[in-house]
Amino acid sequence: MSDHDIALTVNGRRMTSRAEARTTLVDFLRDNLNLTGTHVGCEHGVCGACSVIMDGRPVRSCLIYAVMADGAEITTVEGLEGSDGALSPLQDAFWETHAMQCGYCTPGMLIAATALLARNPDPTEHEIRDAIGGNLCRCTGYVQIVEAVQIAARAMREAG
Amino acid sequence: MKAAAFDYIRADTVEEACRLLAEGEGEARIIAGGQTLVPLMAMRLARPELLVDINRIASLKGVTADGETLVIGAGTRQADVLADAEVAARAPLLAEALSHVGHEQTRNRGTVGGSLANADPTAEIGLVARTLDAEIVARSSGGERRIPAAAFFESAMVTTLAPEELLIALRLPVWTAPRTGHGFHELGIRHGDFAIAAAAAQLTLDSNGRCIRIHVGVGGASPCPVRLTAVEDALAGSPLDDAAIARATEDISDMLDPESDIHAGAEQRQRTARAMARRAIADARDRAQAGAA
Numbered sequence: 001m002s003d004h005d006i007a008l009t010v011n012g013r014r015m016t017s018r019a020e021a022r023t024t025l026v027d028f029l030r031d032n033l034n035l036t037g038t039h040v041g042c043e044h045g046v047c048g049a050c051s052v053i054m055d056g057r058p059v060r061s062c063l064i065y066a067v068m069a070d071g072a073e074i075t076t077v078e079g080l081e082g083s084d085g086a087l088s089p090l091q092d093a094f095w096e097t098h099a100m101q102c103g104y105c106t107p108g109m110l111i112a113a114t115a116l117l118a119r120n121p122d123p124t125e126h127e128i129r130d131a132i133g134g135n136l137c138r139c140t141g142y143v144q145i146v147e148a149v150q151i152a153a154r155a156m157r158e159a160g
Numbered sequence: 161m162k163a164a165a166f167d168y169i170r171a172d173t174v175e176e177a178c179r180l181l182a183e184g185e186g187e188a189r190i191i192a193g194g195q196t197l198v199p200l201m202a203m204r205l206a207r208p209e210l211l212v213d214i215n216r217i218a219s220l221k222g223v224t225a226d227g228e229t230l231v232i233g234a235g236t237r238q239a240d241v242l243a244d245a246e247v248a249a250r251a252p253l254l255a256e257a258l259s260h261v262g263h264e265q266t267r268n269r270g271t272v273g274g275s276l277a278n279a280d281p282t283a284e285i286g287l288v289a290r291t292l293d294a295e296i297v298a299r300s301s302g303g304e305r306r307i308p309a310a311a312f313f314e315s316a317m318v319t320t321l322a323p324e325e326l327l328i329a330l331r332l333p334v335w336t337a338p339r340t341g342h343g344f345h346e347l348g349i350r351h352g353d354f355a356i357a358a359a360a361a362q363l364t365l366d367s368n369g370r371c372i373r374i375h376v377g378v379g380g381a382s383p384c385p386v387r388l389t390a391v392e393d394a395l396a397g398s399p400l401d402d403a404a405i406a407r408a409t410e411d412i413s414d415m416l417d418p419e420s421d422i423h424a425g426a427e428q429r430q431r432t433a434r435a436m437a438r439r440a441i442a443d444a445r446d447r448a449q450a451g452a453a
């Protein structure tokens with residue numbers, strides 16, 4: 001069945017590969033582009049592990065066929081660090097509060113929270129919980145994740 | 161879970177999408193946001209031969225006004241409708257309902273037309289369409305027709321849309337009278353989950369606080385969203401005190417026909433629907449009164 005040449009700009013770099021129409025964006029990122037930071041859990045849209053930012057908005061990359069994303073700009077967890085390789089304030093806060101155990105949900109949580117902080121620099125706890133409400137964590141109980149987002153928000157506001 | 165193989169074509173225009181559907185003879189399927197269809201294909205509950213992608217058809221996107229009707233393009237993302245100033249001002253019931261549809265990440269992809277075409281009994285957008293007696297615009301190579309919401313939803317996950325028809329837009333009537341208010345309530349296991357039952361209400365009060373127009377609808381408690389005309393008739397002309405609302409909704413179960421599933425039993429859905437309807441009507445009344453002040 002149909003194969004397609006697909007070009008994406010991922011974390012600022014243009015990348016191309018060829019894939020079957022049924023290849024999901026998350027499989028394309030992981031298997032074709034070797035960007036395995038994005039995790040894949042449920043493969044049907046309920047866990048949020050596969051979240052990426054596509055054209056400025058967080059989406060589930062298991063619910064998009066890669067061919068549909070042709071031409072899009074994608075940010076994955078690999079693209080969150082600064083150009084000097086330093087962790088982003090959010091990643092740093094996840095480290096500080098130990099907002100993970102097994103780490104399976106972490107890339108999705110980081111993406112969801114990065115998107116939140118980009119549009120809302122001072123979110124309430126309710127807004128944080130709403131933004132990560134579509135991301136399941138089976139380990140932490142969410143408390144440290146919420147705390148990490150609060151710490152990162154403060155650090156980013158102070159840094160201007 | 162991987163989908164079975166299929167062919168893929170990106171349609172650039174409505175005409176092209178309609179032609180591909182007609183040529184597909186039932187084996188071609190539209191993909192919009194993919195938030196329902198991709199999981200179904202992953203589980204192989206759907207195995208279309210051809211996917212017709214309508215995501216880049218610009219004419220299917222956006223909210224426009226046509227007199228006292230808001231026209232919402234079928235391809236408009238749920239997140240964009242939720243953020244739309246005109247929707248917030250003129251169709252706040254839809255905006256409030258949309259905040260219950262999935263999560264930010266699913267709303268960023270999921271479309272209004274996809275939700276309507278999918279016709280999940282608990283879907284919030286379909287409930288608002290039914291409650292406000294909206295029209296659904298469908299087009300095929302043979303022409304265009306407008307389907308009243310009451311005639312669009314046939315049963316759970318089934319609509320009267322023909323396989324070769326493309327959903328084009330939702331036409332939502334705007335209530336312009338002063339002292340108009342809306343209410344929307346739903347109960348789900350968690351916020352963003354599919355509802356156990358949901359209710360929507362919109363009403364207008366006269367200058368003495370009596371109800372002169374009221375629509376009430378319930379979702380999740382029947383195969384399709386339903387308008388509760390018996391409740392509306394009982395409340396028309398009343399001052400909408402809590403006792404009147406309670407009385408009018410007491411026998412709501414007679415108007416509903418819920419399924420039992422792993423999320424809730426039929427009786428629980430009926431009781432939930434009644435509680436949600438009472439809250440939605442009370443909210444609508446309070447907002448209409450606040451608008452009068």
Ligand SMILES: Cc1cc2nc3c(=O)[nH]c(=O)nc-3n(C[C@@H](O)[C@H](O)[C@H](O)COP(=O)(O)OP(=O)(O)OC[C@H]3O[C@@H](n4cnc5c(N)ncnc54)[C@H](O)[C@@H]3O)c2cc1C
Pocket residue numbers: 044045046189190191192193194195196197198214234235260261262263266267269270271272273274275277278280282283284285325326327328352353354355
């Ligand atoms: C985690 C999660 C939670 C969710 N929670 C909710 C919820 O609380 N409430 C709710 O209502 N929904 C919910 N959904 C589903 C919602 O997100 C979908 O957006 C919606 O059901 C389908 O819209 P879509 O644009 O994604 O359509 P698609 O998945 O692309 O298509 C769905 C169906 O509609 C058809 N179709 C799409 N567009 C058209 C068109 N223009 N003309 C003709 N046919 C068309 C397709 O062929 C397909 O059969 C949830 C989904 C997920 C993954």
Ligand code: FES
Pocket residue numbers: 039040041042043044045046047048049050051060061062063
């Ligand atoms: S893997 Fe995409 S939502 Fe679970």
Ligand code: FES
Pocket residue numbers: 099100101102103104105106136137138139140
């Ligand atoms: S840390 Fe294990 S799932 Fe979140």
